[in-house]
Amino acid sequence: MFERILIANRGEIALRVIRTAREMGIECVAVYSDVDATAMHTRMAHSAVALSGSTPQETYLNMDKILDAALATGAQAIHPGYGFLSENAEFARRVMAAGLVWIGPPPGAITTMGDKIESRRAMAKAGVPCVPGLQDPVDDFQAALTAAETIGYPIAIKAAAGGGGKGIRIVRQASEMESAFRTASGEAKSSFGDGRVYLERYLDHPRHIEIQVLFDQHGHGVHLFERECSIQRRHQKLVEEAPSPVIDPATREAMGQVALQAAAHVNYEGAGTVEFLWSNGEFFFLEMNTRLQVEHPVTEMITGVDLVRQQILVAAGMPLEITQEDLVIRGHSIEVRINAEDPSAGYLPSTGVLHNLRMSGGPWVRLDTGMFRHMEVGLTYDPMLGKLIVWGPNRTAAIERMKRAIAEMNVGGVRTSMPAALMVLEHERFVAGDFDTHFLESLEIRPPEQYLRLIVAAAALYRHGLVERSAMDPLASERRGWRERGRREYSAYARRQLERGESQ
């Protein structure tokens, strides 16, 4: 087993990996950018190496610096987390070339699955059902228009090198194609450095259902059932659960087998996720994520399997000790992402300093986060601050538990996505299991009216307290007041514009 590994990531996932590695008796080397010098992952690792700089390019995406850090500290392996370099085949190759172990799948599998077009080609060859669409990138919007005639509207434009929903645009009629093509291609270029896009049929009332797989280096693989990830907005997931309320045992078994087939076809190793679109009982291969997923904890909660531990064991060459027969679904698990964004204002990103934290706890509540009081939330990195995860003996119990856990949580200093998740959990359609990937976008996130007078009273008394406290320096208070009001005017102004911009 490794004595020391480097975690090439930040935030909750770096901490997540550190936690398991510590439990395995493995020393952890953290890397950190300037703003992360006092982050939880930096503090909780055994060693920490500064990646001077603040942009992702200068730090967590900088292969040279990360490899240097690993070699300098004597790390024997690198865990990439998710995002950043986790699906970068070149990095995986360089890690291996440096004589280190890559805690992830073989670069070939990353390359094949990372390119949406190539992966669909490979999957079609492997007999895996795919969504109708083109397998080649389209050069311009004219070509896209022509192709769309064959595939049929609605059409999804996707980045060939993309992932996580970035660069995706939906086109419902030909007239929308030009503008959608331009922005999709532009975003793809700026996000992934590769502007190629491809087209596929957009399924109606689709559900996003994915299968977790785990393969060792000796050809043995298991699937760990499905995750239901249909509660998403702009293809960013918000609420995930396992198992899915619409998947029956036969479908589960069929999807599991297809996922194993897909992974085996690319000689997969480690933990990976095969994503499917499910629509009216049919399921189609969407893509494979060749890394740990954000939502992996719900699988852990229903199976009792620590996926990070399995990743490390597999990377160390150990044979899988788990057989498919060992794996049983116990109860139900739900995850809610805590993003720094304002769901009542078009999910506008929110920044600030966390100064009023109240954490959820108690029975069967898990909080994966790198949040701490005084933490500064900026825009440099992903807005996800953490994840609340609950387990319950059944779906109803898990929903009630998550509502309770959200009620206990407060992240003061920024707006978060939690009120949106709460509205989802309280919605009769969610409770009934009757939703698709458009459900979240259809919700208007507003706080319940019944408490308005109460909250107004609280705010008035809060203000009263502030005014009394600042009585010693009335000018400072006055100045701040004016500045705040001024800022609000323009915020509202720009927000309206932004909302209009988005509704296009």
Added chain:
Amino acid sequence: MFERILIANRGEIALRVIRTAREMGIECVAVYSDVDATAMHTRMAHSAVALSGSTPQETYLNMDKILDAALATGAQAIHPGYGFLSENAEFARRVMAAGLVWIGPPPGAITTMGDKIESRRAMAKAGVPCVPGLQDPVDDFQAALTAAETIGYPIAIKAAAGGGGKGIRIVRQASEMESAFRTASGEAKSSFGDGRVYLERYLDHPRHIEIQVLFDQHGHGVHLFERECSIQRRHQKLVEEAPSPVIDPATREAMGQVALQAAAHVNYEGAGTVEFLWSNGEFFFLEMNTRLQVEHPVTEMITGVDLVRQQILVAAGMPLEITQEDLVIRGHSIEVRINAEDPSAGYLPSTGVLHNLRMSGGPWVRLDTGMFRHMEVGLTYDPMLGKLIVWGPNRTAAIERMKRAIAEMNVGGVRTSMPAALMVLEHERFVAGDFDTHFLESLEIRPPEQYLRLIVAAAALYRHGLVERSAMDPLASERRGWRERGRREYSAYARRQLERGESQ
């Protein structure tokens, strides 16, 4: 099902009950003493009623006030938590007489099991194995000396009305009897208002192992396996786990059956715990706790059963849905109590204001606590601030996970028992499962030497920062400095004395 219940308790257990009740859609009425006006349980309940006053007698032990609060708020049932009125048969009767439901066992069962002498008599009749000893209280130390000849040393003097280790004294030779008898009887009188004590044989290398049972009102009962609670000091548990490393399936089954037999004999209802002393493969009935135990979470973690939910369902008259066959042990769970005390100074109680909290989190870590920043920890109530609980697929994994969780936790402002728990978890005898109820008392709690220079450096730089900050008000800093130093002199002085006092 109830629409509203009152929770006649405070701290983590009040919050624990509120959490489950909220998940069941039941409104919670909290009661609070003056110092608890802003406590977590007060904030997290749906309504909160002030029990004016600050001593336990004026508040959480005040039956009149609590019954008034329940009737005034329309609560239909009362959950007593543990401690306070939870094992008070008179209170249970008064709750019922007021037309409310008592979420606990019938008063008769409380009375029988609450009196250690009567309970041993009843258990002997029911054929349950008991520790050799007297069944009647002894009047004075002379009578105790005579009785001791028959039972044989070492002898344990116990309060007839006691529980939780209070009022217990061990006598290893006749010459110690007088002083031990006096203090045991005095403590029993002041703690329980009943100075009667009885004697029993003190078993060598004993382990404290207890069985969780659950009975409905229709005569159906199940046991939820054992908890190992041998890591204790002055009969106060510190680290608990389930299952026990020394109990094999046959013994587990035998102990479970005896526990069911014991509970059935007193027509038990609800959740209860039958405590045993285990010594060299034999087990003896110790006492039954007719309430929820502090350490109930470890049973919840290995069975997936929410014991508070079961208590409420049973009290509402529902038949148990769980059968003995449904219950299977999955993995291993450990709990560590976070007490406000200084284990490196004779477990001296510690008070203060919590101003530097860092909470554990992540996979399979559960934190049950009412702690919050700015909370004042005084001496009025129990020193237990909360509990860290972990689950793992096996005992080794659970130990490693708990060590990790403790490393993440900080409760700044008071000293806590966590360093002692950490030393237990790191000890080869604990890891090997080779320990008894004396193990903890044999440990000297000291921090590892290897980090001393590092900590000295940190403290010096911390002081440097404080001095720089207070440069604007040097006099204040100077005064504080002197005062603190003075206090330390006398603390050390009194502590030495206290330690001597304890070693008697």
Added chain:
Amino acid sequence: MKLFVQVDGREFEVELSHVAGKRVMLIDGEPMEVDYRAADALGQVILMHAGKSYGISIEGTTHQVHATLAGHAYALHMEDERERAASLAAKAALGGGGPLEAVMPGIVVEVLVQEGQQVEAGQPILILEAMKMQNEILAVAPAVVASVHVKAGDTVPAGAVLVVLRGLES
């Protein structure tokens, strides 16, 4: 003095006074009895009202407050009579135009207008990339571009003036 509190598109008038040493609160003229207590100095508050208890988290300034109750979030804006008069006067002076500020930090991808250009309501002014999403910033009303303060590639902090518009309605 009256306090105007806006929340979720509604406005409430709050009057807080002391009668015989006791605090009296009127919301829209109706009495509101509450017991308000801070659990810490950081915004953890307990409020009791009509026999119910509410654990509220609250942060902000005297004018902008954010409150969370049982997972639901409320953004409130407050101003007293004097402040309201001042803000109405300021609004009137802008006449439908005014500076267009970045509501969040980001990178200017493209500026689609020039100084002096007339723009329609809904016309894109510039494209701002933030959180890796490209957002078109639109004019809300017909206006003339008075000045442009950024160019493509600029990194702008929240609150930075991007473009100043002169309203055509004034």
Added chain:
Amino acid sequence: MKLFVQVDGREFEVELSHVAGKRVMLIDGEPMEVDYRAADALGQVILMHAGKSYGISIEGTTHQVHATLAGHAYALHMEDERERAASLAAKAALGGGGPLEAVMPGIVVEVLVQEGQQVEAGQPILILEAMKMQNEILAVAPAVVASVHVKAGDTVPAGAVLVVLRGLES
């Protein structure tokens, strides 16, 4: 100026100085290079030393500090040269006796001595109940009871003077 730091029964001498704008620390004369950074204003600290990183929690005053590292707790006492001289002088003046203070709040159950009484080392002075446990408070050295400040039934706060002893050694 030298700083004396006591922890776990040991004493370390720390010298902190600035050489050419750089902080230099000597512990017992040996150089100790550390990078110390506060994560918040509340005592969360990260310390780097010899290629390792340590997340430390630290609270206290300039003289009494409590630090936690990976679950292990350290109680430290610090004084500089000037303070040490003063404290040694004070100790000498007490001559083995001094006031006996309550180390924690509690209730006096019984006072076992009287003014003027001579006590042996190890003799019980009084019984203090705290945390529902009765604790005998003993004399550490032969002494005479100079004064008794409490009686049975008194509730005493931490730091209250219970009894003053006059040492027989002086």
